[in-house]
Each structure stands twice: as structure tokens, then as C-alpha cells.
Amino acid sequence: MQIDFSHKQSAHCENGVVSNLMRHRGFEVSEPMVFGIGSGLLFSYLPFLKVNHAPVFTYRVMPGIIFNRFAKRVGVKIKREKFKDPKVAKMRLDENLAKNNPVGLQVGVYHLPYFPEEYRFHFNAHNMVVYGQENGTYLISDPVMETVTTISDTDLEKVRFAKGAFAPKGHMYYPISFPEKLNLEKAIVKGIKQTCKDMTAPIPLVGVKAIYWVAKNIRKWPKKLGTKKANHYLGQIVRMQEEIGTGGGGFRYIYAAFLQEAAKILNNEKLKELSKEMTEIGDQWRDFALEASRIYKNRSAQTDAYNKVADQLEAISQREAVFFKKLKKAI
Template sequence: MKTEFEHRQAAHCESGVTSNLLWKASGGKITEPLAFGIGAGLFFAHIPLIKINNGPAIAFRTLPGYIFSRTCKSLNIPIVKKRFFSTESAETFLRQQLDKGIAVGCQVGVYYLPYFPKEYRFHFNGHNLVVYGYEEDKYLISDPIMQDATTLGSYELQRVRFAKGALAPNGQIYFPKTNVTITDEQIKQAVKAGIKKNVYNMLSIPGYFAGVAGIAHTGNKIKKWMDKLGLKKAGLYLAQLVRMQEEIGTGGGGFRYIYAAFLQEADAYWPGKGLSEISATFTQAGDMWRTAAVQAAGIFKGRLTTQQDFDKMGDYLIAIASVEKQAFEKLKKIKWD
């Protein structure tokens, strides 16, 4: 059984899945950048009390599932989203949808994905892919960060759908509920809603752990890591930051480039709002994140070992926070009506 579905490679898993699931309904207009921006995918959070792979929880994206849900909500598209208590009921429901010709998104863990390079396999359960058919015991898989479509055996798919640990997917499955047509006016209003949501998330969440305040706070914390944690553990914490930034769903720098592309595409729906000009600032922020990643890599690989090196790393994040704050404040000042 195979649904009508075309695999398209993307930069980020969930925005790629969202775009691919909405591609036909939008006539190819919901690109990956539009899905990412409408879904308010750009984020930052640092929660030291939560540990992932023995390092602090640092996120450069919204929680898994939010991009798809927000994009569909902004476009007035009803969705189905389910989790399961048993592997049997999860597979039964999956096959029922595929038999109806419905391609579905799934949240999975990456550790046991056999087609992932070994260096990218660690315990992270926020990955997304599309299942669009099956042939006997093999499921047809469109993982948007891979160049080509692939397959997973029934047990292999079950294993990643029910991976344990933080963000455990519990067999989560999601897809648009009905066949719909997405109009340009719907996209225009969804773009506005997505920008407003992302502005709030990056500027207005209370506290110091999230948004641009979280980036600056993390920069200041990094300056204290060497004394507080010791060189080895501090280096491992920076390795965690880079892993979440550059290896999981494109991370910090890549997300800023996608958001820049979103604003460029959004400019066609809202001309005269200066979105293309603001886009350049997010490209700058992406470049700065990549520079910071090089500095962090030098520390955890043992090439950079002084307090000045940690200070420089912290200053990079403080500067990034300033640049992103300026960009989001410009977006906040836009008069949409």
C-alpha cells in the first residue's frame, strides 16, 4: 500500500514534514521556510535542571509537534494527533490511515534509526518523519533530512516510535484531518500570526531561561562554567550546546537561516513591511551562531583551555542575544493593518 506522496529533502525535520504533508493542499506554496515561520519554530531555552545525555537541556527550537500544530491552526486546518499506550494499537491505527491513502507524520527517537550515520545516533526523541506506505513488513519512510526516501521494518519503526527517555514519543502520529485547499489569503494571515507568536516567544516569556534573555543568560553562565564545573565537564556542557545547535534538526545557526528565508518569502504576502530587510539580521545571527560553535568546539576538543576562551564564548552569545533582540523588536513594531 502506497499513498500519493512525494519525498522532498529539507533542512529541519518537523518543518520539512509539515511542508510535505501540506504540499498538495497548498499547491506547493507551503514551503519549508513558510512552515517554520508560520509555526513560530525559532526559539531558545536553557533549563539546567533538566539533563539530556548528561548535559543541560538547551533548545533552539520549539517543542516537537508545535510547528505542525501551529501551522495547521493558523491555516484553519483540522488535524489528528494521537499517542498510544501499546505498540499494537499504534501499528493498527497507522495501517488504517495508510490503507485510506493518508501519509502521516511520526515523532521518533533517532538512536535506533538504522539509516542515520552512527555519529548522529544518540538519545534524542524529538525527530520527525513521514510514513507514506507499506509493503508487507516494510514501511515506506520519508525522512526530510535525508536525500532519498527509505524503508523501516515493522520492528524498527516500532522501536523508534516508542523510544524511552526525555520527550518520549509514545507512538505519536499526526496528519491533516481533511482534504483542504489553502488560499493565499490564509497564508497571508498565517504569516502574521506566526511572526507575532515568535516575537512573543523570544521577547516576552517571563524569566531568564527562554528567548533572547535566555541566550544572554546562557552566555553569562558559560563564563562561570570553568570555575564551577572544571575544564572537562565545562567542555562537555559546551559539546552539548553545539550538538543541540548544529546536529539536531539544524540547530541554532541553521534555524536562523531558515527564519531569514521565511521573512523573505513572507515579504511577498506583506510587501512594504520591511520583512526582507529584517531577514538580513537573522542571517547575521546565523553566522554568529556558527562562529560561536567553532569556539565551543575548540574548548571541548582541548585546543582552547583558558578562562579567556570561556569569556569569549560567553561574549559571543551575549552579542547574538543583542542582534536577535533588535530583529524581533523591529518585527514587533510592524503595523499589520
């Protein structure tokens, strides 16, 4: 059996699943709109937590938060289920498919057969939609893929019950009730306000202060960690910023697209200007990545080169600090 489901590729999996599930129910909401209303944009640096033997850098909020905030702000109710028993998880999934209800699933990437080998790390917060089943093969709309794909029932069980940080535990979710008309205006304002607050928070772990903190640390890396580790850390920043899912520039371009769309809906010329500035900030992040790649490509650890990328990050931090103050005033 197969549900008539329209697949549209997105940059990021969570936005994409939300956008595609909403379209299925007759509400056209773009990926940037989901991301902006859900206040997805962030920067965070957690040096005491290690992933792939390097500190955690993230350009977005924690998994699941975008959908929760989006749903709350536009008045959609979501049902979420987690399972201990894989058999029950499969049964509940099949029940929903039989009722013509496509569902979102949280899965681990490591055992995902259609993903390129190089991208299969133990990352457990990937999202996809299941829209049908034929003889033990599930039909999958994975938002980061260009087209729909399939997965066997044994592989699906593996990815739904991946272990480690953010273990999905079979997590399945779908919207259950909708407002008559989506009230985007209020939701956009709320989303922007929260992002401004998060990005300018007075603690060093998140926002522009965290960017500044990373810059400060980068200067010390070559001496403190040695060439190899310093380059590995730098590579981790670039990967988190540009790897599949960010749409380029650590989500800054998606956010600029959101501001442009919001400017039209709210009839606010200032947001249009700010969208342009966010694009320039995204370009600055790309320049930083390019410069950083020159360091780890040559496997060099000249302190000068590290200072140069640190300078770039500091400039970004200062610019974003001013930017989010302006954005707050603009709405």
C-alpha cells in the same frame, strides 16, 4: 501497496513532514514558511534539566508545537492518535495506508536503522512520513534524508514505542480538513508576533534573556566545573545549534529565509531588510560555534577563551533584543 508521495528533503524533521504532507494535498508551503508561521524560533536554557549529562539548550520550540500552531493559523485540522498497544498502533497505520492516506509519525532516533550510529541518541521527537507498505517493510519519507528509505515492521514498532522523555507512544498524525484557499497573510503576521513576544519575554529561561544568562554562566564554567565538564557543556551548545535539523546557525538562517518569503507575500520592504539582518545574526552564531570549537578541540580551559565566547553570546543577545523589537514594529 504504495501511495504516490513526493519526498523533499528539509533541514528540520517537523517542518519537513508538515511541508511534505501539505504538498501531497495540493498546498505548496515551503519549510521556512511552516517554521515561521508555526513560530518555531526560540532560545531556551534549562540548567536544571540534563540531556546527555549536560544542561538543555534549545533553539526551537517544543516538539509538536510548530505543526499545531501552523495548522491553527492557516485553518487546517489535524487528527492525532496515541496508543498503548503496539498492535492497535500498527493496525491503525495499516488502515490509513490502505485508504491512501500518508501519515506522520513521531519516533525515537536510538533504534532508527538507517540513521548513522553516531547520531543515534535517545531523542524521541523525530518525525517521518509513512507512505506505503510492502511485505512487512514500510516505505518511509524521512525529511532529513536526501531520498526515501524503508524500515522493517519490528524496527518501526521499536521506534514508535521508544521510551524516555517525550516517549512517542505510537503517536500518529495527519491533516483531515483544509480551507479552500490558504490565507497566509494573516497567519504570517500572527506567527511573527508570537516569535517577537517569546524572544523578548521578561523571564530568564527563554529568549534573549536566556542567551544572556548562558553567557553569564559560561564565564563561571571553567572554575566551577573543571576543564572536562566545561568543554562538554560548550560542545552541547554547539551540537544543539548545528546538529542535523537546524539548517545552520540555530534555525536563524531558516528564519531569515522565512522573512524573505514573507516580505514578498506581504509586500513589505522592511521584512526584506530584516531578513538580511537575521542572516548576519546567523553568521554571528556560526562564529560563536567556531570559537567555541577551538576551546574544546584543544581541550583547554583558559578563562580568557571562555570570556571571549561569552562576549560573543552577549553581543548576540543584545542584537536579537533590538532585532525582535524592530520586527514587531515592521508588521
